[in-house]
Amino acid sequence: MVKFLGKRMGSDHSGGLIDSLLLIVARIGANVLTLVWTLLLVRLLQPEASGHALQAISVAQIISIMMTLNLESGAMKVVVPARHDGQLEKAAGYIRFNRQLVMMMTPVLLAIVGLIYAVGIAVPETPATVAAMVLAIVLVAMARLTARHASALGVMRKGLMPRLLTGPVVLTLGLGLAWLAGLQMQPWHVVLLFALSEGITVLIQNRLLRDDFTFLQHTRSDRSEWLGWTKLGIWLTPGLIMTEYRKAILIATAGLVLTGTETSLFAVAFSIINIINFGVVAVDVAFSPRIAQAMAARADQRRDKLLASSGAIKLAGLLLGAVLVLLFGRMALGWFGTEFHDAGPALLIMLLIPATSVVLGPATVLMSSRGLGRQDFTGNVIGAISCVVLICAFGALWGVVGAAIGAVMANLLGQIAMTVLCRRKLGVDPTLATLRHLLPGNTDGSKTVSP
Structure with a gap:
């Protein structure tokens, strides 16, 4: 069937069709699992508590954009032409700068959270929930940028499929086991489980992409256009929010x-x-x-x-x-x-x-x-x-x-x-x-x- 499609449509079109079908199945499966773990969450926690958990997860997803300044949304614009023109130093510099930005923004995030508590701003979440949320913010950012880099390198399935499926699978299994065992859960338990699912996602992504990222080990970094990359990421932020979130x-x-x-x-x-x-x-x-x-x-x-x-x-x-x-x-x-x-x-x-x-x-x-x-x-x-x-x-x-x-x-x-x-x-x-x-x-x- 794949060979037939390749002859009839060309490799680009058949490849796009295969990727589309795989991603459609993955996204639909992920959405179904999301409905399942949402039902489990409501059964395990009181409505108000489950609302706090869902709110914290949503906040973690949105604030994760701050960790990368949404630079990864420009991966197609930067990495694809750079590799096409043989400018591997530019592609390597872009990917490394994305990763380093997360490391640089983590202390900023911790400082902001510490300042909130220092000045006594009231937050509905407990300290444990906030701590789990901070961990989730960093890991969501890493999973998102790795998926974007994989797409720009032409190996989208390795980066995006784990990001689509790992979280819903881990949350469904974790909450399902808790429900079967009759455990009493708190919102921070759910948020921590969400952070764990994102951490597992990052590990799977990097394992699958190990060979595709090997060129970074032998290529110098050209970060000379970092300011332009940052501006582009900021300009594309509303697009990310309106599509992904x-x-x-x-x-x-x-x-x-x-x-x-x-x-x-x-x-x-x-x-x-x-x-x-x-x-x-x-x-x-x-x-x-x-x-x-x-x-x-x-x-x-x-x-x-x-x-x-x-x-x-x-x-x-x-x-x-x-x-x-x-x-x-x-x-x-x-x-x-x-x-x-x-x-x-x-x-x-x-x-x-x-x-x-x-x-x-x-x-x-x-x-x-x-x-x-x-x-x-x-x-x-x-x-x-x-x-x-x-x-x-x-x-x-x-x-x-x-x-x-x-x-x-x-x-x-x-x-x-x-x-x-x-x-x-x-x-x-x-x-x-x-x-x-x-x-x-x-x-x-x-x-x-x-x-």
Whole structure:
């Protein structure tokens, strides 16, 4: 089958298809396991305590961006062209600088935490929870940057697959064993288990990538462009937040105007839709190294056909996901309790979130791969502001359904902004219109949109 695909689609497209399928399976599996360990968490802890644990984990994920200043998001822009041009010193310097930045920021993090306690700022978490959270922050940062480096080196599976699966597996096993043993757990136990899962992830990543990182041992480092790397990482930070941590932001924003019960309905509904979102992101991640290489080589026809292949895969996945939600969505909501059936309308509305992402295409991937940090920043800031304003406004008017409408509209505005900026700055059409490049006899792949 793989050989057949290789002949029919070419190695780039078949490789992207295989990576996409693997990542879709991994992301869906990880999301299912996340639902499982969330259910276990609720059974082991009181609702208030489980909320503190989930809050601490979310905070650890978001603050981990500070540890790297999001430099790793520019890996495609820096490492791919450097290796293509034979500038291994630059690639080595970039990777080493990323790692060293985590080491430099760790004392800063500890100082900030110490200052918070010294001035007596009240925090709901116990010292043990905060300590576990600090450890998790550092390890999440290491796992994320290693995954980005692996993708830029063309061995994405070795870096990203452990990051997707290790955490959910460890948390599910750990909480499952605790539940079977009848243990009494505290929030800090859960946060520490999360930190352990991230530590195991880092160990697995580095074991798998040992051979791929050997060039670092024999290559000098060129860090002369560190300031530009830092600026690019900061510009791309809103993009990271709006893609990787979108779920946390949506739920936190909805909680500003919804009751606790309504927030739970909204969170569960989005968690189910997030399985489809993960599939869309998986395809973009799988194809991003190949698209970045094509753009670095100015191979416009190859770039457009890669965009078309990824769009076709995402469209097929979206249609399958929509059918499954329509058939089994109500049953899935019932797993959390009969009261969650009230989230059914919101669940159907939020199907439009992955739909708009598929139709409008991976503009943010294209812009970040070409180092257009300011444009990526602008588009994602528009999306973030829209998210807060629209979810709060419509949620206050119509509850869970209103918050779902606000989330869809915010995603649509952010995606439109990204697509417009991509067309203006790169002259590339990222939308599903690229499917025309898969038609037999189509040879206009080198044509681009006039900026």
